[in-house]
Amino acid sequence: MKTTHKIAIARLLYRVVHGARALFGRGDRQIVVRKGIAYDLDMAQGIDLAIYLGKFERRTALALSELVQSSSLVLDIGANIGAHTLHLANLVGPDGRVFAFEPTDFAFRKLQRNLELNPVLSPRLKVFHCFLSERDDASVPGAVYSSWPLVGDSELHAKHLGREMETLSARGRELDSVLAEYADRKVQLVKIDVDGFECSVLKGATKMLREDKPIFVMELSPYVLEERGGSLAELLSFFIPNGYSFFDEWTGERLPSTAQELGKLVADGAGMNIIARVTRD
Numbered sequence: 434m435k436t437t438h439k440i441a442i443a444r445l446l447y448r449v450v451h452g453a454r455a456l457f458g459r460g461d462r463q464i465v466v467r468k469g470i471a472y473d474l475d476m477a478q479g480i481d482l483a484i485y486l487g488k489f490e491r492r493t494a495l496a497l498s499e500l501v502q503s504s505s506l507v508l509d510i511g512a513n514i515g516a517h518t519l520h521l522a523n524l525v526g527p528d529g530r531v532f533a534f535e536p537t538d539f540a541f542r543k544l545q546r547n548l549e550l551n552p553v554l555s556p557r558l559k560v561f562h563c564f565l566s567e568r569d570d571a572s573v574p575g576a577v578y579s580s581w582p583l584v585g586d587s588e589l590h591a592k593h594l595g596r597e598m599e600t601l602s603a604r605g606r607e608l609d610s611v612l613a614e615y616a617d618r619k620v621q622l623v624k625i626d627v628d629g630f631e632c633s634v635l636k637g638a639t640k641m642l643r644e645d646k647p648i649f650v651m652e653l654s655p656y657v658l659e660e661r662g663g664s665l666a667e668l669l670s671f672f673i674p675n676g677y678s679f680f681d682e683w684t685g686e687r688l689p690s691t692a693q694e695l696g697k698l699v700a701d702g703a704g705m706n707i708i709a710r711v712t713r714d
Contacts, residue, residue: 435702436593440581443479446486447583451478464550468552470519471550473543477514479581480516489516493650493706496682497521497624500648500708504528505621508647510565510608510634511535513579514543517624522554531557532615536564537579563606566632567629567636571605573647578628592656592702595628607637611696619645629657642675646711654704657694666692676713682706 451461455475461476462519465485474481486569497517498596501507501524511519512533521531522691535541541562548555564573576597580588589596619696620641627634630652655665664707673677679688688707689695699705 435700436704437702440479440594443482443581444583446480447476450482450485456586465652468520470554472514472519472524473546473550477584479583481513482546482583482649484516484590490687490706492683493517493624494706496650496706497622498524500622501525502505502514502621506532506616506618507624507625508529508608508620509533509624511626511628512544513540513626515547518544518552518558518560519547521624522551522557525557527557527578529557530559530612532611533558533560534563534565535579536562536573536600536603537577538562538600538602539599540579541602547654561606561611561626562603564600565611565630565634565637566605566609567607569605569610571607571653573603573605574598576600586640588664599653608634609638609640613694620647621645622648622650624650629654629659629661629663631658631663632671633666634679636667639671642671644675645677648677649677651709652704653679653695653705654698655699656701657704664692665696667694669695672709676711677709678712679712680708682708 464471464473467484467487472484475486476482476484503526505525507525509521510520512535515676517531525531535544547556552613576599578595579598581595582596658664658668671692681688
């Protein structure tokens with residue numbers, strides 16, 4: 434399903450939820466607990482509403498539950514407000530670590546707030562207000578998509594209907610450099626969702642790919658890669674030489690390993706959730 438269709442459904446659901454809450458004198462903001470994790474939510478935001486309804490990327494959450502190892506180090510790149518971040522912290526257990534990366538000031542503030550609401554999980558987390566790129570102190574885009582508003586807005590992406598949010602406080606970092614500074618073990622899994630900047634992130638993660646060979650859980654969206662000056666072929670160039678294969682997150686079916694064949698499976702304006710893992714050395 435294209436993102437535009439998902440947002441259209443979310444807007445209809447928002448009207449229902451907003452109207453029902455208004456009958457009881459409630460606004461769009463509320464702290465809720467879902468599966469033992471507390472969130473400070475704004476129902477007028479797409480991610481927040483999905484968490485409130487218990488429907489945020491449920492298949493991805495299930496895949497993470499099946500793949501994350503206890504006491505491991507995992508990365509959440511493009512953490513946004515922490516929907517998966519806190520779930521990952523729960524999965525790694527008290528001896529595990531989660532490094533979460535979010536460049537936009539808007540989402541990072543909400544991420545910090547949600548960490549405050551979960552004092553048992555927050556010690557397992559280290560959050561980085563940075564934009565991961567090919568080198569430390571690389572230039573940071575002035576704004577990145579991190580908001581999916583469900584009420585009227587005139588400055589939305591034409592296809593996925595996201596809104597760019599400022600990155601005024603973020604700095605550019607290279608992932609390999611961050612890991613050299615802070616990691617005390619190999620990376621076991623990476624969840625990455627960076628709206629087309631995947632190639633920039635992976636340019637700064639060649640050592641991790643070569644030595645740690647973590648599992649990747651990610652959304653494959655060729656059109657956003659192209660919007661950022663990348664391509665599906667470039668993305669695959671980081672994985673295939675390091676022995677990775679791709680699998681459908683829903684079915685577990687092995688996917689093609691060429692850009693031409695893999696691209697045929699994803700419609701323009703849509704994405705496919707995939708798992709990438711090493712199948713050969």
